[in-house]
Amino acid sequence: MDVADRQAAMTEAVYYILLSMRTPNHGYGIIQNTLELTGGRLELGAGTLYGAINTLLDKGWIQLYSEDKKSRKKKQYILTELGLSALQQEIARLEELVENGKRIMSTAGMGLELPTEGAAGLQMT
Amino acid sequence: MKKFKLYFDKEKEETWLNEMCGKGLAMTKFFLGVYTFAPCEPGAYIYQIDMPPASGKLWEWCQRKREYVAFVEGTGAEYVCSWGAWVIFRKESAKGEFELYTDAESKIIMYQRIRLLFLAVGLYEFVMSIIDTYNFWNGAKEALMAGKGLADLEGSHFYLSGLAILYLMAICMFTMVVRFTIKIRRVKQEKIFS
Numbered sequence: 654m655d656v657a658d659r660q661a662a663m664t665e666a667v668y669y670i671l672l673s674m675r676t677p678n679h680g681y682g683i684i685q686n687t688l689e690l691t692g693g694r695l696e697l698g699a700g701t702l703y704g705a706i707n708t709l710l711d712k713g714w715i716q717l718y719s720e721d722k723k724s725r726k727k728k729q730y731i732l733t734e735l736g737l738s739a740l741q742q743e744i745a746r747l748e749e750l751v752e753n754g755k756r757i758m759s760t761a762g763m764g765l766e767l768p769t770e771g772a773a774g775l776q777m778t
Numbered sequence: 779m780k781k782f783k784l785y786f787d788k789e790k791e792e793t794w795l796n797e798m799c800g801k802g803l804a805m806t807k808f809f810l811g812v813y814t815f816a817p818c819e820p821g822a823y824i825y826q827i828d829m830p831p832a833s834g835k836l837w838e839w840c841q842r843k844r845e846y847v848a849f850v851e852g853t854g855a856e857y858v859c860s861w862g863a864w865v866i867f868r869k870e871s872a873k874g875e876f877e878l879y880t881d882a883e884s885k886i887i888m889y890q891r892i893r894l895l896f897l898a899v900g901l902y903e904f905v906m907s908i909i910d911t912y913n914f915w916n917g918a919k920e921a922l923m924a925g926k927g928l929a930d931l932e933g934s935h936f937y938l939s940g941l942a943i944l945y946l947m948a949i950c951m952f953t954m955v956v957r958f959t960i961k962i963r964r965v966k967q968e969k970i971f972s
Contacts (some may be wrong), residue, residue: 657840657885664881664883666880666881666883666884677850680849680852680853681852681853687871695880696874696875696880697880698877698878698879698880698881698884699849699850699853699855699878700828700830700850700878700879700884700888700914701878701881701883701884702847702853703830703831703849703882704831704884704887707831713807716937718855720874728849
């Protein structure tokens with residue numbers, strides 16, 4: 654992968670917002686979808702969501718899908734090609750994270766090694 | 779019921795509004811430090827004070843603020859009132875948690891917005907105080923040099939107390955800049971471990 658292609662890790666909020674925009678979705682729908690996906694663990698705040706949507710629009714990762722002029726509240730957004738590939742890259746990165754974690758945790762055994770006697774005195778330095 | 783209070787720290791103000799609501803008084807209006815309350819079921823609402831993003835062209839700020847308010851209302855909250863750059867929302871506590879900024883990144887950006895406003899207002903007040911001090915000195919120096927006291931100068935007490943308030947406001951604003959810098963640093967430190 655090119656250095657230019659490498660993207661920074663997404664925040665949890667951005668990750669779930671993008672996932673929620675796989676199909677056209679609006680603000681409240683994104684919050685509900687994220688709540689459902691995380692079993693109620695992650696409730697996106699409206700301020701956090703609004704800021705993220707604007708950043709993602711600027712980046713070209715999402716676009717406006719439809720706007721209901723009557724209610725004003727119902728702007729729907731959808732993922733762009735760029736957003737889709739960013740999401741796929743992030744999923745690959747997360748997979749690497751989890752695989753490494755699982756592999757190392759399963760081979761190293763459950764117990765933790767105690768520091769050797771000589772090292773114990775040096776720990777605080 | 780009305781209450782007069784001056785808050786510079788929105789988090790302390792939020793805590794106070796939520797305490798008042800816990801006592802059965804729901805805030806409905808704000809004007810120049812005067813908060814208006816209406817009776818409510820104790821703890822019926824959760825209040826949040828916000829400073830929406832104001833990027834883009836100056837004449838579009840109002841439009842963007844309306845858009846933001848509509849967006850937040852669309853998520854089940856209620857718009858209470860607005861004062862300058864500030865907006866107050868509330869949500870019925872029966873509907874669950876209410877927090878506008880739920881991660882460190884967005885909280886930092888919001889704090890930075892608030893800090894920038896305090897800095898701008900503080901600098902403006904500071905420059906005005908310097909200019910006013912200079913003007914006062916220019917007008918009064920001959921009389922003062924001639925050995926007259928401040929009391930002999932007509933209107934000087936009025937002018938000087940105005941000036942003192944202006945300096946005090948500038949100091950308040952700069953104190954808030956420091957306080958929000960500390961808040962930002964605290965959130966950044968928490969972020970490393972989350």
